[in-house]
Amino acid sequence: MKSLLPITFLCLMLNVTLIGQTLTPEQLQTDFARFRTALNEVHPEMYRYTPKHTFDSLFTATSARLNRPMTQHEFYVTMMPLLTALRDGHIKWIVSGKDEHYPFFTDKLFPLKLYFLDEKAWVVGNYGAGNVPDGAEITTINGKSTASLIQSLLPNMTFADGNRIGGKLEDLNRYFSGYYATFIGAPDAFAVTYRMGNEETNVTLQPVTEQAIKAYAEKHKSAPQHPLRLTFVDNQTAVMTIEAFFKEMNGLKFSQFLQKSFREIKTKGAQNxxxxxxDNEGGEESLGVLLYSYLTNQPFRYYDHISVRQKKRYSFPAWTSKLYRLAKFMVVKKRGDGYVFTAQRGLSITKPQKDAYSGKLYELLNGNSFSVTTEFAARAHADKRAQPGRAVFIGQESGGGYKLNSSGIFTITQLPNSKIDLGIGMFGFHMANVSAYPHADRGIIPDYLVEPTADDILTHKDRVMDYTLKLIQSQQSALTNSR
Known part of the structure; x- marks a missing residue:
């Protein structure tokens, strides 16, 4: 579950600004020791993607760099290789009291909204008074090519499990200006080269503020829709949109929405x-289990096991769920060389629902399909072996990992001198019956890769949905002609 609520609360309670203040090497080493201890005692799958010996070398190299006075900003950046080595999209590294995407600069920010795909970027909006046209491809910023900028930023970004970059590119789409300021710089002006057709143009753009960026985002928000929706293209094809996995959203309970929707699908006899x-970043794990129970006709186990790093009290000051602290001696059990969490619905055998759907399933994913969403999609994708051709995946690779999701309840500690909050998901959710998937460090790879273009963004064209509906139509026509 990707939850920022406890972290936001801690930031508000412990709002201390240190930007510009110098930290001594002794203070830096104290914070480094807290950081290392917290990861070692809390993270359930610390060595999943990076072996221990590599991590130990990274710790040694990072500690050696903390031998001179540093600002909070310098320390924040110096520690990033350790965070990104986790390859855990749920890890939180937030300057207390600051927006996590604009931790050090609220002005001198890049003034264009960009859309990234592969190693290119196009203009899809303007936060300031610049005159770069929408749809223009940005080729350089302050003398650096777009490709080199992307290559510089991706290693400093955490929003992806394993070796996925889709989630990171989605983050760049939303927060490029903040990432640029934090990891590249916050200049007084931006020299930009852009291309329209075969013509290249050079312009100098004035920076904007965080407030201007957020005002733009608010002004250009899509018309509000309910986060849980069921519509019918025709009697044969239903479209179910789930924007998040929470028990209640906008007054509608998730369980009631599923019950009513699948009853209606069954009544109408929809076959697609x-x-x-x-863009569903997750929510509550049990609701992924519930959704899957409406899409199978066999009893199933959702999780193989849920790993926990340790059972004893932490040796450092930290916030975590009081209920978990009280209950862990009953619900955390020893297993082999480690520990597992045993109180989760998805660990037991779950029966299918009475109105479970058995027709053709088309799942749409992108880099923001994360956490609980990826768990659910992995569970459904694994069934392709037992039911070839039943489920089809369309869009872009998920941001979450196929076999493992490290999230759940968070433990949060604030580093005592730099006042940076480190938030760590405590549970490692290992999916059941996914061992045959050949990629240990990937998400759900779609059967049909369909990537939106900048023009799609500007014209509000849903390329992925259009592709899906045409695919359904063509498959129905082929079935009709074969009879």
């Missing part, structure tokens, strides 16, 4: 279900 999970 499009399940739109794009």
């Amino acid at each position: 279900l499009v399940l739109d999970l794009r």
Whole structure:
């Protein structure tokens, strides 16, 4: 579960600004020791993607760099290689009291909204008074090529499990200006080269403020829709959109929405279900289990096991759930060389629902399909072996990992001198029956890769949905002609 609520609360309670203040090497080493201890005692799958000996070398190299006075900003950046080595999209590294995407600069920010795909970027909006046209491809910023900028930023970004970059590119789409300021710089002006057709143009743009960026985002928000929706293209094809996995959203309970929707799908006899999970960053794990129970006709186990790093009290000051602290001696058990969490619905055998859907399933994913969403999609994808051709995945690779999701309840500690909050998901959710998937460090790779273009963004064209509905139509026509 990707939850920022406890972290936000801690930031508000412990709002201390240190930007510009110099930290001594002794203070830096104290914070470094707290950081290392917290990861070692809390993170359930610290060595999943980076072996221990590599991590130990990274710790040694990072500690050696903390031998001179540093600002909070310098320390924040110096520690990033350790965070990104986790390859855990849920890890939190937030300057207390600051927006996590604009931790050090609230002005001198890049003034264009960009859309990234592969190693290119196009203009899809303007936060300031610049005159770069929408749809223009940005080729350089302050003398650096777009490709080199992307290559510089991706290693400093954490929003992806394993070796995925889709989630990171989605983050750049939303927060490029903040990432640029934090990891590249906050200049007084931006020299930009852009291309329209075969013509290149050089312009100098004035920076904008964080406030201007957020005002733009608010002004250009899409018209509000309910986060849980069921529509019908025709009597044969239903489209279910789930924007998040929470028990209640906008007055509608998740369980009631599923019950009513699948009853309606069954009543109408729809044979095609499009399940739109794009930009769904997750929520409550049990609701992924519930959704899957409406999409199978066999009893199933959702999780193989849920790993926990340790059972004893932490040796450092930290915030975590009081209920978990009280209950862990009953619900955390020894297993082999480690520990597992045993109180989760998905660990037991779950029966299918009475109105479970058995027709053709089309799941839509992108880089923001994360956490609980990826768990659910992995569970459904694994069934392709037992039911070839039943489920089809369309769009872009998920941001979450196929076999493992490290999240759940968070433990949060604030480093005592730099006042940076480190938030660590305590549970490692290992999916059941996914061992046959050949990629240890990937998400759900779609059967049909369909990537939106900058023009799609500007014209509000849904390329992925259009592709899916045409695919359904062509498959129905082929079935009709074969009879």
